Amino acid sequence: MRKSWLAGELAEAFWPGPLTLILKRAAAVPKVVTGGQDSVGLRVPAHPLALDLLRAYARAGGGLSGMCGIAAPSANRFGRISPTAAAHVREELGDAVPLILDGGRCPVGIESTILDLTPGESLPPRLLRPGRITHEQIAMVIGVMPQIVTRPPDGGIPRVSGSLAAHYAPTTPLRLVPPARLVEVIDLLQSTGRRCAVLCHSRLPATPAAYACRRLPANPRAYASALYAALRELDQADAELIIVEEIPATPAWAAVADRLQRAAAGAGASGA
Structure with a gap:
């Protein structure tokens, strides 16, 4: 070839x-x-x-x-x-x-x-x-x-941007949560007085005033287009934790999943 x-x-x-x-x-x-x-x-x-x-x-x-x-x-x-x-x-x-x-x-x-x-x-x-x-x-x-290639680069693979396990991360700690547990986790955090920000693609119940929330389109291209701007906004929301609703585990969402996993691994590394 x-x-x-x-x-x-x-x-x-x-x-x-x-x-x-x-x-x-x-x-x-x-x-x-x-x-x-x-x-x-x-x-x-x-x-x-x-x-x-x-x-x-x-x-x-x-x-x-x-x-x-x-x-x-x-x-x-x-x-x-x-x-x-x-x-x-x-x-x-x-x-x-x-x-x-x-x-x-x-x-x-x-x-x-x-x-x-x-x-x-x-x-x-x-x-x-x-x-x-x-x-x-x-x-x-x-x-x-x-x-x-899903592992970090070694001597046989060129060094490229965004290949580290932790990357594209906010300074606020970030946690990925399955859709079925999203409301439960938010309620638990609220009950313990923790300030959390939420990034989701599902429609949530009325959002309590105690946390910031951004809802992105449930479409991989539109979600990807708005993802980083939304993370930056939530990173400045004076929250202790950013909760991100997990996205579908399908090939169409693979690039977004990659960025969210790296963001979760790196979030808070140099900040809160």
């Missing part, structure tokens, strides 16, 4: 869009861009402002031999909730960044799917981080199901 052919087919199908492809680093790519790794992650974003920035950089003579790109870190503190609006970036980074390009709210909400195309020719690609582009969609294009 020729990985260069796979990369071309995937780029044709999903770019511009939320798919990052991990490829072998070409000699012309500086190692400072790849963090010293022999692989590089590439993506063409679909947002018009990001595309305008890339075009402006190319017109200004950036890149090499007519090819250019922009290498940059995420606009959030390590391990914290990803920003989905310019205000989130300013909240978190303050004066550490002199300029923020405001393209409005991020429509996808969660980070891109990361697909590793560096394994040997006889091995399938590896899905290192789930996102809006699912492994089923990828298989439809390339004719083979990618291997889903």
Whole structure:
């Protein structure tokens, strides 16, 4: 299986869009861009402002031999909730960044799917981080199901963003609760005087005034789009605990489940 052919087919199908492809680093790519790794992650974003920035950089003579790109870190503190609006970036980074390009709210909400195309020719690609582009969609294009990597990266897997067990987390401790026990857990916390905030997708009984509540759509794409903004809002609600209603255990919700599990593992690590 020729990985260069796979990369071309995937780029044709999903770019511009939320798919990052991990490829072998070409000699012309500086190692400072790849963090010293022999692989590089590439993506063409679909947002018009990001595309305008890339075009402006190319017109200004950036890149090499007519090819250019922009290498940059995420606009959030390590391990914290990803920003989905310019205000989130300013909240978190303050004066550490002199300029923020405001393209409005991020429509996808969660980070891109990361697909590793560096394994040997006889091995399938590896899905290192789930996102809006699912492994089923990828298989439809390339004719083979990618291997889903669920453990932290080792020496044989490229280091990628969002691969740690604890990530995308609020400073307030966060707990995932099955839908059938949600009201019971909230009532118990209320009875003991603990201030809790709630993130749900089901309709709850009348919300007591003692806690903040955000209800997101029971649709994986719409939920993903609003997830990080909702977590940031609840993280600022002066609660002792964020209760999150578990989402359905289906492939369509896999990317959201991944982010919630990492948020629960990392929540409160550097805060309350």
